[in-house]
Amino acid sequence: MTDDLVAWLTEQLDHDQRIAESTRQASPSWQNFDMDGELRDDVNAGTVCIAGDADRAHIALHDPARVLREIAAKKAIIKAHGPHLLYHQVVKDYDGSQRLGTLVRCRSCEPPQEITRDTWPCPTLRHMAAVYADRPGYDESWRP
Numbered sequence: 001m002t003d004d005l006v007a008w009l010t011e012q013l014d015h016d017q018r019i020a021e022s023t024r025q026a027s028p029s030w031q032n033f034d035m036d037g038e039l040r041d042d043v044n045a046g047t048v049c050i051a052g053d054a055d056r057a058h059i060a061l062h063d064p065a066r067v068l069r070e071i072a073a074k075k076a077i078i079k080a081h082g083p084h085l086l087y088h089q090v091v092k093d094y095d096g097s098q099r100l101g102t103l104v105r106c107r108s109c110e111p112p113q114e115i116t117r118d119t120w121p122c123p124t125l126r127h128m129a130a131v132y133a134d135r136p137g138y139d140e141s142w143r144p
Ligand SMILES: [Zn+2]
Pocket: 081, 082, 106, 107, 108, 109, 122, 123, 124, 125
């Protein structure tokens, strides 16, 4: 399961990164010019868009520069929350049956919790994936 969620989440971040990198402005940092009612990039002051005050403020907060910083941070978090293999042990399923399961622990989550490989990934990665739950391919079993 972890490989599926991590691969899917990485695809979503790669998709967002491609869009952020494909903007046609000279600078990825955008500023809200209230006086003109425009959103401009901060190098050549080219108009990004003309929109209402609240929309401009929101768009300026989520300019490509910030999106790319967030993507880099999210990819680092994904890497930090990889599974640490502990050991194999008999585990009980929901129906009461027993089987040999692999117990893992997230390398970063605190307090450390031992969970089976089948119920991996950790809550942090599940929350990160839930941000993109409206996109195709999201598996409802990943929901935290
Ligand atoms: Zn974790």
